[in-house]
Amino acid sequence: MDILKILTKKYNKAILFLLEKYGTLHYSAIKKSLNNVHDHLLTKALDELVEAGLIKRELENPNIRPSRVLYSLTDLGKMALNIYSIAKKIEDSRIKVIGNNNIIINNVSSSNINIKK
Structure with a gap:
């Protein structure tokens, strides 16, 4: 299973951040x-995240039908969120946009680059 592929999917990332914030x-x-x-x-x-070991799925009360399902982060899921944080810091330190059409990457300047917002 390709963890990076799983982490970049829209809802997967959002679910991980929700569980980090609210438990x-x-x-x-x-x-x-x-x-x-x-x-x-x-x-x-949710199934993909559970299968990857990033979140766990538990029944709130398995003796009652239908039982409510609870989701929470695993230790691996917490580590995955650290990957996002580190990647964001790296990206923020590498790229600086100056004005509308100038960009600096690793202190190398380039101009006339179209930046779509």
Whole structure:
């Protein structure tokens, strides 16, 4: 399983950040936080994250049917979030946009680069 590929998917990344911020969440809370994403997309993203070991899935009370499902970060999931933080710091230190069409990468200046916002 390619962890980097999993981490770059839109909903996967959002789910990891939600669980980091709020801790353990029910399926419905995750869905609501993601602006009511379609069930099949959310289920696919959650299953992928569970399979990769980035989050864990638990039943709130397995003796009651239907049982509510809880999701939380694993230690591996917390490490994955550190990857985002480190990558952001590297990117912020490498690239500086000056004006509308000038960019500096690693202290090498280049002009007339179109930057789409």
